[in-house]
Amino acid sequence: LEADLRARLKAAGVVPVLTIDDASRAVRLAEVLCEAGINVLEVTLRTPVALKALSNMTMAVPQAVVGIGTVLDADDLRAAQASGAQFAVSPGATASLLNSAADIGLPFIPGVATPSEMMAARENGLGLQKFFPAEAAGGRQMLSAVRDPLPDVMFWPTGGIDADMAGGYLTLPNVLAVGGSWIAPRTAIGQGDWSLIAARAREAVLLVSTSIR
Numbered sequence: 126l127e128a129d130l131r132a133r134l135k136a137a138g139v140v141p142v143l144t145i146d147d148a149s150r151a152v153r154l155a156e157v158l159c160e161a162g163i164n165v166l167e168v169t170l171r172t173p174v175a176l177k178a179l180s181n182m183t184m185a186v187p188q189a190v191v192g193i194g195t196v197l198d199a200d201d202l203r204a205a206q207a208s209g210a211q212f213a214v215s216p217g218a219t220a221s222l223l224n225s226a227a228d229i230g231l232p233f234i235p236g237v238a239t240p241s242e243m244m245a246a247r248e249n250g251l252g253l254q255k256f257f258p259a260e261a262a263g264g265r266q267m268l269s270a271v272r273d274p275l276p277d278v279m280f281w282p283t284g285g286i287d288a289d290m291a292g293g294y295l296t297l298p299n300v301l302a303v304g305g306s307w308i309a310p311r312t313a314i315g316q317g318d319w320s321l322i323a324a325r326a327r328e329a330v331l332l333v334s335t336s337i338r
């Protein structure tokens with residue numbers, strides 16, 4: 126499953142980070158993103174309807190691979206799994222979160238920002254990690270610098286990345302995909318501004334297809 130997720134992530138290249146305030150918008154949102162060519166999606170656990178939005182998406186848009194982000198503890202992980210999430214992502218990695226992820230068996234991408242955190246997650250068998258908050262934690266320079274000491278760790282940077290910065294990350298050999306909310310901003314989702322979201326998604330797909338990776 127984790128190998129499959131890696132392949133899907135690499136093929137997608139970009140992952141929209143979606144904060145959804147109205148679950149009735151979720152299906153159209155997933156359709157718009159998939160139609161534009163992006164089918165790996167992260168729904169943040171920052172609104173009360175996040176899990177409902179995720180299950181609406183997975184039921185109605187089976188081609189979408191939908192995960193839950195902003196997972197903070199074991200309860201969040203279990204709730205994500207029960208709602209049909211295909212993966213879980215966290216902003217950081219506590220020891221108890223790493224342990225529960227191993228028990229639960231849902232593909233888990235831990236948030237890391239320093240070499241020690243990267244090593245701790247790696248020791249737990251997690252070789253795919255979310256570098257967060259990417260821009261604030263050192264950006265592309267940081268990921269380039271950890272490439273030699275940690276050659277078997279792959280990253281999915283998110284946090285402060287926009288359309289102009291995404292391409293630079295995608296050229297790094299240890300970056301599988303980049304994530305961010307710029308493709309589908311929370312306000313645009315709330316307003317049902319599908320034309321803006323479709324345009325940003327198409328622009329991101331074009332960026333992925335023209336980067337050397």
Ligand code: 3PG
Nearest residue numbers: 142283284285305306307
């Ligand atoms: C996340 O949860 O990954 C981040 O909030 C996404 O960061 P961004 O909003 O800065 O793109």
